[in-house]
Amino acid sequence: MAAGGADKFSVLLPTYNERENLPLVVWLLARTFQESGTNFEIIIIDDGSPDGTQEIAEQLEKIYGSDKIVMREIISILFPSGTAYIHGMKHATGNFIVIMDADLSHHVSLYFIKQKEGNFDIVSGTRYKGNGGVYGWDLKRKLISRGANFITQVLLRPGASDLTGSFRLYRKEVLQKLMEKCVSKGYVFQMEMIVRARQLGYTIGEVPISFVDRVYGESKLGGNEIVSFLKGLLTLFATT
């Protein structure tokens, strides 16, 4: 991989109450990028967290330098996923954008970054292929995940094996184009991005990722989530 070159990766990290996880995620990202000699920046978009996430982010900015860590705050109720990315992208100076969660559920790996050498417009992490997988999931959760994914594949035929994961790499122009076209909220928004991307003819590469269940904090998967997932899926089915 050409050292540096002209490529710069902007990592967008939307956060809400991630005081524990944030420094660890930043450390892992910084180390991964530094080891590969890649130019990067991390943009933290915090939704007015009451737990001191912003204070930790500011400390990190001092430690790593404000060309590497950028903190932006937005205050919004309900915090739909899309808004954070829109805000984040305004400040992104890289030509590749990495979107991931700040909760340590995505195992940062260099392989993921190298995959972009396949010249894909989008690289998406998948838990369902290769040696991708999960940790700490009981049978019920696995069943719901596989079941939901199966329904999604049948209805949407999206051309990607894992739609609800949110560990992705986009070319900046591609992400901007998709953000204009996508209207959903929450993780349905992630699904819509991939579906629209395929419609627009963008190439999508997949890399196996390990989804390690939250180290700190609580995960959210209840009846409400399932219902809203189905509603979102049907909306996508009817509108894309």
Next chain:
Amino acid sequence: MTKLGQWLCGLALLGSAWAVLALAPPGLQLPAPYRQALLPLPVYLLVAFGCYSLATVGYRLATFNDCEEAAAELQEHISTARADLRRRGLRF
């Protein structure tokens, strides 16, 4: 065309083909055995799809990887990260 649109078109096409062949008025009919075979075809296809779905989801459930080493590795990274950040002056 939306996915819903594609499904509706496909179903309309197959549905009308089936209706014409299986329920046709006298004069335009296939021999009786063929019609009798065609009549329950939609139900058969539905059941077949149901079985396929169960088998596929079951198989995928059984082959869902558990990432033991990734979890262990992550714990290691976390300790290293905390030590290093503390050294650099981060107050947790």
